[in-house]
Amino acid sequence: MGKKNKKPVVAVDVGEPSPAMERQSTKKSSFSAPQSTTPAALVICRNKHWRYISSFHGPWLQLPLEVLETLANANYYMPLPRPVDPAVFYDLVKIRQLVDGATDLAVRAVNGVASSALSNSLAGGTAHHMQALGLGFNNGGTKLSPERRFRMREQATQKLSRAYHLDEIASSVATMQSTSTLENVASLVLQRAPDDPDANYVHFFHEKIPSRQLAECTDFRALDLIIGQRPSDCEPLRTRAIVRIFKDDYEGAVVDLTNALGVCRLQQPRHTPAAEEAMQLEKRNGRRRDNPPLDERDQPSSTEVQLLFQRAGCYLTLACDHVPLALPEPPAEQDENSQDNADGADSGVANGNSASQEAEADATGKGPTKRQLEMRKAVRLYAKRALRDYMEYFKHFHYSPNMPIEISDEFSRQVNQATHRNKKYYGPTRHTPQDSGSLAGSSAGHTVCDLASLFTATPLAGLPPYPATELAAAGSAAAESAPTTTEVVTYHPLLTDALHSLLLCHTLVQTSAKELQRHAHMVARLARLADGYPVFQASRSPARADWIEVLRRAENWVDLSSSWEVLCAPAPLPASLSVNGVSVATAGMNVLSVAGSTSLVETDEQRKERMRQQAIIEALEDERVNDEASFKAAILARQRRAEADHASATNGGIPSPNSGPKRWAVDDGREYPILTERAEAVARWVREAPVGTGNGKRKKKPRAKKAAEPGEAEGGNVA
Secondary structure (H helix, E strand, C coil): CCCCCCCCCCCCCCCCCCHHHHHHCCCCCCCCCCCCCCCCCCEEEHHHHCCCHHHHCCHHHCCCHHHHHHHHHHHHCCCCCCCECHHHHHHHHHHHHHHHHHHHHHHHHHHCCCCHHHHHHHCCCHHHHHHHCCCCCCECCECCCHHHHHHHHHHHHHHHHHHHHHCHHHHHHHHHCCCCCHHHHHHHHHHHCCCCHHHHHHHHHHCEEECCCCCCCCCCHHHHHHHHHCCCCCHHHHHHHHHHHHCCCHHHHHHHHHHHHHHHHHHCCCCCCHHHHHHHHHHHHCCCCCCCCCCHHHCCCCHHHHHHHHHHHHHHHHHHHCHHHHCCCCHHHHHHHHHHHHHHHHCCCCHHHHHHHHHHHHHHHHCCCHHHHHHHHHHHHHHHHHHHHHHHHHCCCEEEEEEEHHHHHHHHHHHHHHHCCCCCCCCHHHHCCCCCCCCCEECCCCEEEEHHHHHCCCCCCCCCCCCCCCCCCHHHHHHHHCCCEEEEECECCCHHHHHHHHHHHHHHHCCCHHHHHHHHHHHHHHHHHCCCCCCCCCCCCHHHHHHHHHHHHCCCCCCCCCCHHHHCCCCCCCCCHHHCCHHHHHHHHHHCCCCCCCCCCCCHHHHHHHHHHHHHHHHHHCCCCCCHHHHHHHHHHHHHHHHHHHHHHHCCCCCCCCCCCCCCCCCCCCCCCCCCHHHHHHHHHHHHCCCCCCCCCCCCHHHHHCCCHHHHCCCCCCC
16 A cells, blocks of 8 residues: 555656767666656656655755855754754765765766866866766867776766765755766766676666656666675665665565664664763863864764664554555445455355355454454554654654753854855854753753653653644734743754654554644644754655644544644744844745735636646645546645635634744645545544554553563563
C-alpha cells in the first residue's frame, strides 16, 4: 500500500546536457538503467525523483559560500536551542564547497583549462555562462591531455561522492542548481574505471531514467557493488533502503537502515559536547569575542538523524499497510468476495480452499478472525517501533519556552550584518552571562530541553499555556504585554513531517483521546515555531496533510478547539524582531505567496477562475498526484476548499492569520486535500478498530512487574 511516487508526465525544464557532453558519453555504464519502451517519456536524472527534496530548498543555494560558513559558525555558537540544527547547517556548507569544487573541475575538464584562475579570467561576462553550459573554448591554443582531463573528472567525482555521502537529499538539490556538466562527469570516469565506487555512487544519482519510473528503471547492482567494496560506509546502505522504499519493499528497507545505523554508531560515535562545553565556558568568562571556525572533525554529523527518520517512516508505512488486513472488509467488498468464492466453487475449486473460505466468512459475522487479530498486533507493533525512532530523532533537537528576546535578536543582527558583508558581526549583547551548555533543565538565562521530553507521559512543567486565549488576536495583546522572552525550537528541514508522523503513530497505537490531544497541541506549538531562517524556506509536509485528513474523516475525535490550520498558524515574531529590518524584509518576500492577496473589485467569475488556476498549479507541483484521475481530483478538491474558505471569510469566519510581521518563509498555502492511502488507513483505524486491539490479555499487570523490566528499559515496550 506504499505511496506511489509518480506524476503525470508534464513539460518541465530539466537542464538538457550539451551536445558536446552527449558525444563524449556514447559508451554506457555497466549498470545502466533499463530503457523505457515509451518514446515520449521525459528522461531526467534519478536524483530528481528523491523524496523530501522540497524540504531542502532555500537561500543556502544562492548565498556566497563565505557568508554561509559565517552563518553556520554563528548558529553553532548560539546558546541552546540553536536556531538551526548545526549538523545540517555544516552539511550545507560542506556540500556547497564540494559541489562548487566539482563544478569547477568538471567545467575545466570540458574546456581544457588548467587552472581555476585562468578559467575565471577566460570566462568573464557572457563567456562564463557559455562555459557553465559546456560550450567552452581552448585556452590560447594549449590543450590538456586526456589523462589530465580524466584525473580532473575523477577528482570532481570524488567530491560529489563525498557530498552525497553527507546528505543525498541536500546534494541532489545542490547539483540540480549547478551546471549540467556534473550530470555526465561520473559516466565519463566509468568509461575507464568501471569499478570505481565513487563514480558508481555518483552515476547512480545522475543516471538518466524516464520520469516517474524510478522503481521500474532502477536495480541494486551498482549499490551492491559499492557496499561490497566499502562495508564500513553506511551511506550506500541508506541509499539502497530509499530505493527499496520506492519499490514498496519496506521490510527490506528497514533491514538496510538498521544495518546502516549499526555501522554509523560503530564508525561515527555520538558527538561529544566537550568542545561545546568548553566554548560555553569561554563565552561566560568573556575571553572570546569572535566565532572561530569549527574544525571539521569536531562538527556534528547528521547521518544518524537521517537514518532514524527514514526507518521511522518505513515502520509507519508498514503499520498502515496492515490496517486493511486487520479490519473486517466493507459490506460491498464482502459481497463481491463471497460471489467470487461461489463462482470459484462452481468452477471446480478445491474443496479444502472452499471450506476454509467459508469458515473465514462465517467467522467474520461472529468476531475478528485469528488473522485479523494478528494483523492488529502488527499494526500496533510497527507503530510503536516508528514511535521509538521518532522519539530518538527528537532527542537531537531542543526547545526553550522562555529564551530572552535579545538572544534571538542578536542572531538576526548577525545574519543581517553577514549578508551585508559587515565585518562587525558581534554586538555587546553577544556575551550576556548565562549557562546554556546543559542539554536539559534550567539555566540562569532560560530553560532548555530536548523535544523528546515534551512527548513523555509526564508533561513538562512551566510551559506557556497552549492554545492560548489570545491566539486569534495576537496583535493587540502582544503590543500591550511587551514580553521579554519567546519560545524557540531548533529547526530541521524534516521536523514538521516528523512531528505530524508522531501523531499518526499515536493514533495507530490507540493512545487515549485526552493524551493524544495533549500531544497534538504540543505538535501545533512546535510546528508554528519551526522557522528555517536564514537558510531554509518552508515546504509542504505529507504527514501534515495526512493528519489534517484524518482529523476531518474521523470528525475531530480528539476534540481540538479549532481547525488544525489555525492551531499551527505561525507564531507572531517577538517585538524586537519585528522592527529590526530583517524580519520586515523577509515578511515582504512572503507576501507574494499569500493566496488571498487579490483585488477588492474581483468578480465571482474572476475569483473562480483564479482559484481554478491556482488549483492547477498546486496540483502540478504535488508529488502525490500520480495519474489523470488523481490530478482531476486534486483540482476539484482544492477548488472546493478555496470556496469553503471564501464562504467562511464572507460569513464572518476566522480569517487566516496572514497579517502583521511574519516569520521567515512562512508557507501560507494549504496542504493539498487528496485522501492518500495512508490517511485513509489511519482514519479507518480510528473509526473501526476497537479500543485495545492488542491480544486481549494486556490487563495482566503482574507480568509487567517481573524481572523482565531491565530488558525492556531501552525500548522493549515499543519494539
